[in-house]
Amino acid sequence: MYIVTGGAGYIGSHLVDHLVSRNFEVIVIDDFSFGKYINKKAITIKYDLRLSNLNELINKVEKGGIIYHLAANPDVRTSMINVEEHFERDVKVTLNVMELARKIDAEKVIFTSSSTVYGETDKIPTPESEEPKPISNYGLFKLLCENIIKYYAYQYGIKSIVTRLANITGGRVSHGVVVDFIRKLNQNPNILEILGNGKQKKSYLYIDELIDAFVLLEYKVNTIYDIYNIGNTDWITVNEIAEIVIEEMKLNPKIVYIDAGDGRGWPGDVRFMLLDISKIKSLGWSPKRGSKETIRQAVRDLLLGYKKCCNR
Known part of the structure; x- marks a missing residue:
């Protein structure tokens, strides 16, 4: 079983399409504030993940499974204006998702972070080891989300992968x-x-290639917590x-x-912004x-x- 938060959004909807095409059971959790896409072969639960009462969700999903956490406000620009709204949709939602993962004994959590956590760095291409210094609220909140996930990974033994993404584009991008x-x-x-x-x-990466990277990381990375840049070489x-x-x-x-x-x-x-992607390339993935x-x-x-x- 897969749970995809933000599965009606741009990246999430492409991921859901891929998963159902492989005949997996997929549960989409989305409040449809941004994305509107529905795959009829997936189970869709309309739910605002900012709400702390998770009993409704817990009763609708099986124990275990893999959570792809993509729910967030995707607009970097408005994070500097609508600060509280972005905080709730990024940080508060992530805390609730990790609580959900804990309560259903999720097998693994894969989170979409962002290259914006690095801010403006002199080290280009930028490796995962570079100290994050975000210059936007969007980047700051993504970094806070990463730390929440890291805490839950080590505290509760939830295997987690953080992916720091370059700009992702392609069909249906909004x-x-x-x-x-x-x-x-x-x-x-x-x-x-x-x-x-x-x-x-x-740097820009096509959406289908991001999905390929997700699949590779899901199957090949089994450490308790790790971070991978995903982007292009130019x-x-x-x-x-x-x-x-x-x-x-x-x-x-x-x-x-x-x-x-x-x-x-x-x-x-x-x-x-140009990410160093040598770490994920060493696993066998590279942009086409x-x-x-x-x-x-x-x-x-x-x-x-x-x-x-x-x-x-």
């Missing part, structure tokens, strides 16, 4: 720079507003992403930059597409989805 650019150009094809100076440089600038989006949409807009300071797109924006190819495929996925949705 937020991020690619989505932002396409939405803006659909609204006004003559102007493209870029947050920051366009020189921010980050990176791409925001300007280069804009060029790909413009090319795929066959437009020629004027570029306008909105700099929040120091070239950032918003307060807490990490300008440069580079960041540029990943972005181009994501743009095509989104444009195709937009055409189907809007009959264009």
Whole structure:
């Protein structure tokens, strides 16, 4: 049995699709605040994981099983504005999920953390051993979640894996720079507003390759607690992403930059991010597409989805 918190969201829904395709029993727990996706072959429980009374969930799931914990507010930018809301959806929810794991004797917990926990570091590519120094509330709260999970792992013997993710994109993605650019150009094809100076440089991984990494870690890692970076071996600038989006949409807009300071797109924006993924590569996983190819495929996925949705 698998439990996927946030299974109606972007990464969670792709994971659920993969698990049910392999005929596993899957229980999705989501309050549908962000994601809306439902796989009819999975058991879906609508539930707000911020609530501390877990009896309703405990009565609906079997003992044991594996928990993929993905429930969170996915927007880094708004974490600097809606601080309490992000705290509850990240930190409080994680505490409750680990309590659930303890009470049902979960076999393993796999948690999606973020590269944002590292903040801006001089060590690039950044290994798991680098001291986290987050510069956003999003990164801070992810780090707090990691420590909660680590505590439960050692205190209660719950095997746990923390995955620190680069930017994940592809079909059905609901937020991020690619989505932002396409939405803006659909609204006004003559102007493209870029947050920051366009020189921010980050790593991108296609969603299917992330799922492959999850599967590998689940089967190969059996230590009580461990951390793995998951990302790409290269990176791409925001300007280069804009060029790909413009090319795929066959437009020629004027570029306008909105700099929040120091070239950032918003307060807490990490300008440069490339993870050292040698640790997970040593287990046999590596990305198949580079960041540029990943972005181009994501743009095509989104444009195709937009055409189907809007009959264009």
